[in-house]
Amino acid sequence: MTNIIQEALITEIKKLEAGSIIAIEGPCSSGKTTLSQVISKRLRLQHIDTDSFIINTDGEYISWLDIEHLKEVIKSFSDRKKSFIVSGICLQRTLSLIGFSTTFNVYIKKLSNEGIWNYGFDIENSDNSMPTLQPHKSDMLYHLEYKLHEKADFIYTYTTD
Numbered sequence: 001m002t003n004i005i006q007e008a009l010i011t012e013i014k015k016l017e018a019g020s021i022i023a024i025e026g027p028c029s030s031g032k033t034t035l036s037q038v039i040s041k042r043l044r045l046q047h048i049d050t051d052s053f054i055i056n057t058d059g060e061y062i063s064w065l066d067i068e069h070l071k072e073v074i075k076s077f078s079d080r081k082k083s084f085i086v087s088g089i090c091l092q093r094t095l096s097l098i099g100f101s102t103t104f105n106v107y108i109k110k111l112s113n114e115g116i117w118n119y120g121f122d123i124e125n126s127d128n129s130m131p132t133l134q135p136h137k138s139d140m141l142y143h144l145e146y147k148l149h150e151k152a153d154f155i156y157t158y159t160t161d
Contacts, residue, residue, distance in 0.1 A: 093142060110160060
């Protein structure tokens with residue numbers, strides 16, 4: 001991942017008040033966990049990856065999660081009044097479901113060498129019609145609904161090899 005963009009992101013996160021919840025999200029396989037681990041290590045922040053709370057794989061992503069356990073962990077991190085990072089797909093919906101909101105939102109925009117975004121489907125220029133994108137159709141629909149690329153505090157764009 002691009003070091004210049006990482007440094008810009010780190011600079012922005014350092015400006016946040018203690019106790020901030022930093023969300024890193026994007027489509028499946030966009031690099032959320034990798035970026036979160038790099039940033040959390042550099043800034044000595046705790047990191048929660050929602051994929052660590054998967055208990056099944058039926059239905060929509062949120063139904064895969066042990067929501068009560070995730071809620072307990074996020075609450076314990078919040079109670080410490082220290083900033084932390086949470087990463088995952090469908091993150092705003094998941095956090096809203098358990099009564100938390102984020103302070104700072106990072107959206108990962110992963111491009112191919114040809115500049116194609118998100119599995120060949122460009123959310124930014126979408127008319128809300130969508131090709132069949134399996135197995136990640138539900139999280140792509142989530143991105144269309146929440147328009148994370150428009151609402152994020154920081155867009156982390158990079159090109160794959």
